[in-house]
Amino acid sequence: MIKFSHVNKWYGDYPALVDINAEVARGEVVVVCGPSGSGKSTLIRTVNRLEEIQSGELMFDGQNVHAKMKGAQLNHLRSRIGFVFQSFNLFPHLSVLENVTLSPIRINGVDRGTARDKAMTLLERVGLSSKAGAYPGQLSGGQQQRVAIARALAMEPPAMLFDEPTSALDPEMVGEVLAVMRGLANDGMTMMCVTHEMGFAREVADRVWFMDAGSILEAAKPAEFFSNPSHPRAQRFLSDLRSH
Amino acid sequence: MLTEIYQIVSDNWLLLLIGQYPNGPLGGMAATMLLSLLGIALAFPLGVLIALARLSPFAALRSSATALIYVMRGIPLLMVIFWVYFLVPLLIGRSVPGFVTMLCTLVIYEGAFLSEVVRAGIQALPAGQIDAARALGHSHLSAMRYVILPQALFNVLPSIVSQFVSTIQETTLGYVINVPELTFAASQINNRLLTKPFEVFLILAIIYFCVCWSLTQLANWLERRVAARRAGPQATVSPAARGPSATRLGDVAREVGK
C-alpha cells in the first residue's frame, strides 16, 4: 500500500531521512516510534507530500507520490490519504458537521444529503453525533481529535496516517482517541501511526518501526520489539521509557 | 461663542449636509459618506485580490502586488490624487468630475492598505489550517475560499472598520481638488462669513470627530467580539492578564512609597 524505496530527504546539509526502505501492506497497522528529532513526523508527512523528498521513490497504492504532477492530480492523491494531525487543525469557523462534510461536498462532489448522512454515521462511530452542531472551540481536545479522525474518514481513504495524534492531549483524553484508532484497526484499515503510546503499539500494531537520526533502525513485530529489541539504540530507548 | 456656533449651524446645516444639491452636485456630509462607503466597498475586493496576489506562487503577480503596495505606502495621498487626476481622463478619453477622481484614488490607495490588513489576517492563522486543508486534498484556491479567507476576514473585521475611518479622513483631501465634500462646504461657509473662521472650523472638526469616534467605538466593540470568539470557552486567565509591567511597577511604586 505504502512503499518507501531508498527515500532520502535533506534540509540543506542536514539529513532528515536516510535511505528509507520499508513497506506498509494493505490492512497492516504500523507504528513508528523513536526519540524526538529522529524524523518520524517528517517520514509520515512525505507520504502525502506535505514534505518533499530529494531522492528515492514513494509509492502509495501504486502511484508515485513524488513524481512531477499537476496540482489537481496531487490534490486528488491527497484526498485519498487520510491524515490526522497532532494539533487537530479543525476549521474553527465551521461546525463539527460542516468540518466533516465540507471536503466530500466540495472536492468529491458528493451531494449535501448523502454527505450529511455519511458524516453523522462517522460522528456516531467516533462517539460524537450529539456534538454535530457544536463548534470546535466548544469541544475538549479529545473530542476535537475524534472529529478530526471523522473528517479524514469522510473522504473514504484507503489508508490513514496519524502524526502523534495524542501528544497534545491531556492524559485523561488519550484513551478515547486510542479507542477510536483501535476500532479502525480492527475494521481492517491500513494505518501508519507516529506515536509515543507504547501500549497501543503493543496491542494494535502489526509491526513497529524504530527510527533514530533519520533511519529506520529496526522493524519488528511488537512482541519481539518490546521484549527483545536487537538494535542497541532501540534497547536504550525502551529502557529509558521503562525507567519513568 | 456658543450662540454664534448655534447660529452658524442653524443657518448652514443644509449646506453642510448635502452641499449645493439640487442646485449643484451632491456635497457636504452626504458626499463625504458616499465617497467613503463606495471607496471602501470597492477597495475591499481589490484589497483581497492584491493580498492573494502578494501570497501567490507566481513571481510576476507577487512582485507587481508588492510594488503597488510599497508605492502607495511611500507617496502622499495628494500625489496619488494628482496622478489619477492626470491619468484617468487620458485613459478614458474625456474629463471626469472631481468626485470620480477622488473615488478612484481612494479605491487604489485603500485597496493597497486593505490588502496588507488582509494579508496579516491570513498569515496570523495557524499553519495547521492550510496543512489540514491541503491534506484533505483542497487546491490552493479551494483552501483559500472555504478555510482561510472566511477565518482571516472575520478576524480582521475591526481593522477593516478602522480603515473605513481612515477613508473618511482621506476624503477631506478632495478639498484640494474642489470636490464638494464636507471640508469644502465648510470652507465655502467660511468664505461667505469671513469673520468667524474659528467657529466654522470648530464645527467642522466636531462633526468629523463625532462620526469617526463612533465608528472607532464600533471597531473596538468588534475587536472584543472577535477576540472572544477566537479564544473559545476554554480560555483561561493568563499571567499576562494580571496587568502590563508598567502599571504593576506603578503599583509597586505606590506600595513602597517611591
Added chain:
Amino acid sequence: MSSLDLSAILMKPEFRGMLAAGFEMTIIVALSSWLLAMSLAIVLLVIRLTPSRICEGAVAAYVTYHRNVPTLVQLIFWYFGISSLLPSVAQDWLGQHNAEATFAIIGLGLCQAAYFSEDLRSGLRSIPPGQADAARALGHGYISAMRFVLVPQALRNALPALVNHTVSLFKNSSLAMAIGVTELTYAVREVENESFRTFETYLIGTLIYLTCSLSLMALGAWLSRRAKPAGAR
C-alpha cells in the same frame, strides 16, 4: 502624448530650483514636526503614567481628538481658525515669519504626538509583567527599573509602529500645501503648470517621495535588527 523627457525638467535651473526649494521645505516641516511630536509624546506618556485619573483622562482626550479629526481639518483649523484668535501683534509677527509653515509644523506635530504617545504606550504595555517583578525582586526602584529594564524594551517593541508613523508624518507634510506652504507637492504643481510636462514632473516628485519613504522604512528595519539581542524572537 509627447515622448518622455526628464531632462526638460531636470536640466532647467529654474525648475530644479523650485523642486529643490520645495524639497527643502518638506524636510524642514517634516523634521520640525517630528521633533515636536516626539518630545510632546514623551511628555504625554509621562503625564499618562501618573496615578491621577484627571491626567489619564486629559491625555486620552487629547489622543482621541487627534486621531479622529482628519489631519487636513486640523491644519485648516490651526491656520484659519486658531490664528484668528491670536492678538494682532502675534498675527503680524507670524505673517512676517512664514505663518503657514509655523502652523503646519504645530498642527502636524501635535497630531503625530498623539500617535507616537500611543505607540510608546503600547510598547510599554507589551512588556510581560514578569519583567517588573524581576526588577523589583532585584531591588530596583521605580526610576531605575524604568531606565534600565522597561524603557529600553518599550522602545524596542514600539520601534516598528514609530517608524510607520514617522513615514506617515513625512507623507502628511504634503497636506501643508493646502494651507499654502511651498513644500514639494506644491512645487511639483508649480513646475507642472509652468513646464506643461505633467508626466515628467509628477514622476520626479513621486521618485523623491518614494526614495525618502523607502529609506525611512529601511532605516527602521535596520534599527529594529540592531536593537534585537541575539536569539530574541
